[in-house]
Every structure is written in structure tokens, then in C-alpha cells.
């Protein structure tokens with residue numbers, strides 16, 4: 001019986017991991033080629049390197065800097 005309980009627990013964990021993967025997934029739809037922040041076309045080289053890029057080089061840099069600051073400050 002214990003084995004079955006452990007197996008069920010493991011399946012729950014795997015399901016949780018799958019849900020997390022879905023929630024945290026980066027992007028599955030290829031980029032439109034237009035920056036979502038400034039509406040300028042994303043550099044073709046950038047799209048070639050990452051077909052899912054949603055922001056142009058400048059905006060991505062800016063967003064990354066903001067994300068870093070937010071992470072450093074932490075929640076709250």
C-alpha cells in the first residue's frame with residue numbers, strides 16, 4: 001500500500017512540475033517581429049537568433065535592467 005501511496009505522491013509532484021512548466025514557459029508563439037515596447041521592427045539578426053524575441057535590442061536591454069533591479073529589491 002505504501003508503494004502505491006508513494007507512486008501517487010510522485011505523480012502529484014510531476015503534475016505540479018508540469019503546471020509550473022506551463023505557467024513559467026517563456027514563449028511558444030514566434031515573434032511578430034515588432035517590438036512590444038516601442039512598436040519598432042525587431043532587428044532581423046535578433047529574430048534569427050531568437051524567433052520568439054518580443055522586444056528589440058534596446059528595449060530588451062532596458063527590460064533586463066529593470067528586471068535585475070526588481071530582483072535585487074525583492075518582493076515587497
Ligand SMILES: [Zn+2]
Nearest residue numbers: 035038056059
Ligand atoms: Zn523596442
